Amino acid sequence: MARVYLARQESLGRNVALKVLNKFDKPTDAQRFLNEAHLIAALDHRNIITIHDIGALGERHYIAMEYLAGGDLEKRLTKPISVPAALEIVRVIGACLAFVHDQGVIHRDIKPANILFHTDGTPILTDFGIAKHNETDAQLTMDGTAVGSPYYLSPEQAECKPLDGRTDIYGLGVVLYEMLTGRKPFEGATPMETLVAHITEPAPPLPPQLSRFQPLLDRMLAKQADDRFESGAELVEEVIRVSSDNLPGRSSTPGRARSQGKVRASGRRGARMRRYANVGAVALIMIAIAGYSSIRTFKIESHLQQAVHARDEQRLYFPENDNVLYHYQTVLKWDSGNDLAVNGLLETYIELADRSIANLQYGKARRYIEAGLELAPEDETLLKLQKNAHFFGDAPRRVANGFKSMFGFSDD
The missing domain is CATH 3.30.200.20 (Phosphorylase Kinase; domain 1)
Incomplete structure (x- = not known):
């Protein structure tokens, strides 16, 4: 077309x-x-x-x-995608779908080719060519025709039944399976065989090492829409929970082991130096200070590097003791004015607050915003997010007050 x-x-x-x-x-x-x-x-x-x-x-x-120079997910699937990266894509696109569905729109063609990337790796949803608006697109639907890509169609699309936002959740489930395994869950010799498989065959099992994600996948790929996540927001909550519960922590890095070795070496040198006279004692103090400074610098650099690595893998706040927040906060314990750590924390608090607002978690968003404002009280982005979190978080109370006023109720 x-x-x-x-x-x-x-x-x-x-x-x-x-x-x-x-x-x-x-x-x-x-x-x-x-x-x-x-x-x-x-x-x-x-x-x-x-x-x-x-x-x-x-x-x-x-x-x-x-123009998005980062390419699309279809091309990225030619290489293995890490589990954290796959879950982050599902989380971001799930939150995006929650917004789309709230506007009364169904995408109807969720597939890797329609997920593009900015150069920084941010996923972007595109190609609304067959999207349907519940109110304005009724006369343009292709009645009696399954619209979309056969590999990513929901059972209700394959059977030309009425659709809602849960059909997009199914399509995203197919994408998740493909990211985790490198193959499509339903793939017949012909398009018709593929459609029949969507309708009749259960979700295929994941490899044993990925079995902990099977419940998430089974619910996304449920044959009946009523058995899937009710909304994109509910899906996002589960992805966050599964990510937090199941992603393993990393073992101690060689950098930590080397740091401990330096501490022990300094201790042995100190024991020998204490046998000398006052001049030797002064020398010992100078050596100890130099040794402490060296260890301190090493630890700071190590945590800064690990923070960057954690951000690349989207480990912003989990697992415990090996995430972006932990590493930057640890740096500030050693060097309270470290610009890299302060800026890194600010960026992370802003990202987490923005995500929380998108997921309707306004209390969590306010906590991230407050933490960021402690570092930079006049940061414009944080102040804007604070205003948004207050406005949207206070919406239920304003609506309730509106109803009370409309019907003449009072709080007495």
Whole structure:
């Protein structure tokens, strides 16, 4: 129906992804294409691709979108994906779907090719070409036709039954299985055999080393929508819980062992030096100070390196004693003014607060924000997040007060 090209927007000097509609046979083809542009533009979310422009040249309609240089998940699946990375993708896209579904939209085509990445690794959901808005798209659905990619269709899509947001959760479950195992869970010799497998075959078992994630996968790939997660937000909560419960901690690093060896060596040198006179005692003190400084510097550098490694693996707050927060906080115990640790903590608190707000966990968001403001009381991003957390967290009370006022109730 459409092709995507890498193009250059000369007026702003930036690359864009230009989606061009092929010559269409039916007026509804063009209408669907334009609906996609308007739909994405209305879905203002950090993990949904951004629309720059829509237009037409003659009979050729086009959508100009942000260009994402990080590629797509389909290409990344040619190499193994770590369990933490796979779970983080599911968490981010799950939170994005929670937002999409709250707007009354069903994506209907969740698959690796439709999950793109910024250069920093942030997942972005794209291609709403067959998405359905519950209110405005009723006349454009393909009645009696299974719409989407056969490998990622939900059973209800395969049977052309009514859909809701849980069909996207099923598609994301297929993506999770593929990320964890490197293969698709249902793959027939023909598209029809694949559709039948979605309807009739149970979710395949994960390899033994990944069996702890089987309950999560079984629920995402449940044949009946009622047996799946009720919403993207519920899925996100479970992914966070499973990640926290099951990701193993790492053993002590060689750096820690070397540090301990230096401490013991300093102790032995000190014992020998105590036999000397006062001049020797002064020398001992100087050596001890130098040794302590060396150990301190080594520990700081070690924890800073481990913090970077933990961030690469998205271990922001778990497992205990081996996560981003732990390593940066440990550095500040040794060096309270360390700029790298302070900035690293601020970035992490901001990210965790932002995630918590997206997951409707306003109390948790406020705790992260308060911790960040202790380091930087005037940080604009944290102050904005604080305002958002208060506004959205206070919404139930405002709604309740509105109902009381509407119906003349009082608190007495």
